[in-house]
Amino acid sequence: MRALVIAEHTNSALKDATAKAVSAAQKLGGEVDVLIAGEAARPAAEEAAKLSGVAKVLLAEAPSLARQLAEPMAALVVSLAGPYDALVAPATTNGKNVMPRVAALLDVMQISDVVSVDGPDTFTRPIYAGNAMMQVRSGDAKKVLTVRTASFQAAGAGGSAAIESVPAAADPGLSEFVSEQLAKSDRPELTSAKIVISGGRAMASKENFAIIEKVADKLGAAVGASRAAVDAGYAPNDWQVGQTGKVVAPELYIAVGISGAIQHLAGMKDSKVIVAINKDEEAPIFQIADYGLVADLFQAVPELEQELAKLGK
Amino acid sequence: MKVLVPVKRVVDANVKVRVKADGTGVDLSNVKMAMNPFCEIAVEEAVRLKEAGTASEVVVVSIGPQAAQETLRTALAMGADRGILVKTDATVEPLAVAKILKAVVAAEGPQIVLLGKQAIDDDANQTGQMLAALLGWSQGTFAFKLVKEGDTLTVTREIDGGLQTVKLKLPAVITTDLRINTPRYASLPNIMKAKKKPIDEKTPADYGVDVAPRLAVLKVSEPAKRKGGVKVDSVAALVDKLKNEAGVI
Ligand SMILES: Cc1cc2nc3c(=O)[nH]c(=O)nc-3n(C[C@H](O)[C@H](O)[C@H](O)COP(=O)(O)OP(=O)(O)OC[C@H]3O[C@@H](n4cnc5c(N)ncnc54)[C@H](O)[C@@H]3O)c2cc1C
Numbered sequence: 179m180r181a182l183v184i185a186e187h188t189n190s191a192l193k194d195a196t197a198k199a200v201s202a203a204q205k206l207g208g209e210v211d212v213l214i215a216g217e218a219a220r221p222a223a224e225e226a227a228k229l230s231g232v233a234k235v236l237l238a239e240a241p242s243l244a245r246q247l248a249e250p251m252a253a254l255v256v257s258l259a260g261p262y263d264a265l266v267a268p269a270t271t272n273g274k275n276v277m278p279r280v281a282a283l284l285d286v287m288q289i290s291d292v293v294s295v296d297g298p299d300t301f302t303r304p305i306y307a308g309n310a311m312m313q314v315r316s317g318d319a320k321k322v323l324t325v326r327t328a329s330f331q332a333a334g335a336g337g338s339a340a341i342e343s344v345p346a347a348a349d350p351g352l353s354e355f356v357s358e359q360l361a362k363s364d365r366p367e368l369t370s371a372k373i374v375i376s377g378g379r380a381m382a383s384k385e386n387f388a389i390i391e392k393v394a395d396k397l398g399a400a401v402g403a404s405r406a407a408v409d410a411g412y413a414p415n416d417w418q419v420g421q422t423g424k425v426v427a428p429e430l431y432i433a434v435g436i437s438g439a440i441q442h443l444a445g446m447k448d449s450k451v452i453v454a455i456n457k458d459e460e461a462p463i464f465q466i467a468d469y470g471l472v473a474d475l476f477q478a479v480p481e482l483e484q485e486l487a488k489l490g491k
Numbered sequence: 492m493k494v495l496v497p498v499k500r501v502v503d504a505n506v507k508v509r510v511k512a513d514g515t516g517v518d519l520s521n522v523k524m525a526m527n528p529f530c531e532i533a534v535e536e537a538v539r540l541k542e543a544g545t546a547s548e549v550v551v552v553s554i555g556p557q558a559a560q561e562t563l564r565t566a567l568a569m570g571a572d573r574g575i576l577v578k579t580d581a582t583v584e585p586l587a588v589a590k591i592l593k594a595v596v597a598a599e600g601p602q603i604v605l606l607g608k609q610a611i612d613d614d615a616n617q618t619g620q621m622l623a624a625l626l627g628w629s630q631g632t633f634a635f636k637l638v639k640e641g642d643t644l645t646v647t648r649e650i651d652g653g654l655q656t657v658k659l660k661l662p663a664v665i666t667t668d669l670r671i672n673t674p675r676y677a678s679l680p681n682i683m684k685a686k687k688k689p690i691d692e693k694t695p696a697d698y699g700v701d702v703a704p705r706l707a708v709l710k711v712s713e714p715a716k717r718k719g720g721v722k723v724d725s726v727a728a729l730v731d732k733l734k735n736e737a738g739v740i
Binding site: 430 | 529
């Protein structure tokens with residue numbers, strides 16, 4: 179059994195999601211290599227080489243790989259797939275974009291969003307917004323997996339894998355990068371933060387999110403949102419937590435003015451401790467919250483900030 | 492320019508499904524079914540392309556049981572021109588769906604295939620990408636905005652860090668995210684009109700596609716349940732619990 183992890187990185191740095199995918203791949207029970215595909219991506223490769231348990235880092239560099247667009251990425255991964263029994267990527271938007279393309283080119287049925295590796299060919303994944311868990315056994319010769327990062331611990335440091343340059347496959351020339359609008363923030367990333375505080379429709383405006391952001395800054399937390407808050411334009415799309423947004427499992431999740439629809443719960447119900455602040459004591463979110471506070475958020479959230487200040491936060 | 496929109500019949504988004512006691516699946520008897528919400532968004536986008544004069548015809552296709560015809564009728568009522576039902580009672584995995592769609596594309600010759608990014612039953616998020624791979628076409632997943640200029644399509648995509656814009660060579664496969672549009676409700680006259688629009692019936696065998704599953708479902712189980720917790724009566728009490736009981740701040 180040999181697995182290749184397709185890394186999530188920014189060329190200049192490795193992302194935490196990669197370390198989590200590596201630990202999922204290790205559960206397959208064999209050797210794990212990591213592919214860094216990018217442009218001027220040696221710094222990311224060097225970081226990957228330090229992950230514990232990584233046998234080898236493959237580094238493919240080309241201008242066409244700079245943004246990891248699906249078409250050249252899939253061509254590359256397929257060209258390298260030969261010796262591997264499993265191809266594994268984190269279920270980030272990149273992984274979700276690239277891996278099914280790889281799977282189809284290899285005539286493999288991908289297993290998406292794996293939350294547990296139960297054996298080299300047996301996996302568990304959520305279906306129906308996490309209302310059911312399905313265990314499947316793959317009959318394909320190669321396995322193509324995306325793994326839910328919230329379900330795996332990041333592989334630690336301490337490795338010293340060799341970095342081997344590999345050629346980029348020919349660019350199919352089907353797509354071209356134009357531009358990117360990335361949110362700049364000093365806060366931790368939503369999917370790796372220890373604490374997440376999310377606002378819902380009840381925030382009522384973009385400006386009002388400031389009261390949540392102040393609490394986030396006191397706690398070193400990431401900020402999330404419900405779909406309703408994103409759809410209304412109160413929060414950017416990349417803050418959406420849920421079935422069709424990001425899945426998080428922090429130590430502490432604080433849901434503010436969020437009712438607790440199944441689609442939202444799908445993205446946060448594996449958090450260690452859940453707090454709900456909602457003025458409706460019947461709100462479904464209270465059924466899964468460890469600590470519920472029935473209150474008007476416009477009073478409770480600023481008060482929370484003051485209480486945290488008292489603790490010296 | 493023809494646009495093909497594959498649509499899936501799924502459990503209604505408001506239904507909380509139950510796992511069957513014998514662990515073989517979820518109980519779908521007497522459960523409300525509907526068009527997958529992301530497919531609705533794809534149909535809406537295709538109809539808008541037609542209304543803008545960019546598309547000349549919108550063809551919808553569904554792979555599923557006879558009842559999937561209702562899903563096609565819904566799409567026709569929203570403004571699609573005609574439907575194709577690829578009838579099967581089997582559970583068809585995304586890879587096999589993509590293979591059938593590839594054959595439908597060969598027969599229909601669309602320039603754009605517009606799909607939802609995921610179906611809310613299996614939550615796989617694969618079919619569009621797989622279809623693009625099998626066709627050797629470009630792909631624009633999780634679309635937030637589409638602009639067609641000549642033989643290119645500029646697609647803004649929802650990605651983890653924000654938005655990304657790419658330029659795709661046509662023909663292309665596009666998968667829709669939540670924010671690209673708000674699907675219309677079909678008006679009564681359009682629902683009546685849709686009844687007269689043609690729906691062709693086919694089977695996977697007509698396209699020579701083997702739909703035998705690659706994945707054996709070993710077990711379907713309930714997710715771990717969370718116990719409800721306690722209500723606190725003040726913010727100060729909450730902070731105290733978080734610090735001294737849960738130890739998370
Ligand atoms: C295909 C599909 C995909 C979806 N994907 C997602 C997803 O990924 N993530 C997601 O979140 N949703 C998703 N949804 C939407 C989901 O079904 C809900 O509509 C959404 O989560 C509701 O957001 P909300 O809780 O902010 O709003 P609401 O349900 O409107 O709840 C607002 C809450 O705020 C409370 N409130 C109001 N005023 C105050 C106040 N002053 N102080 C305190 N509390 C107050 C109310 O009591 C209420 O409980 C999806 C839906 C579909 C159909």
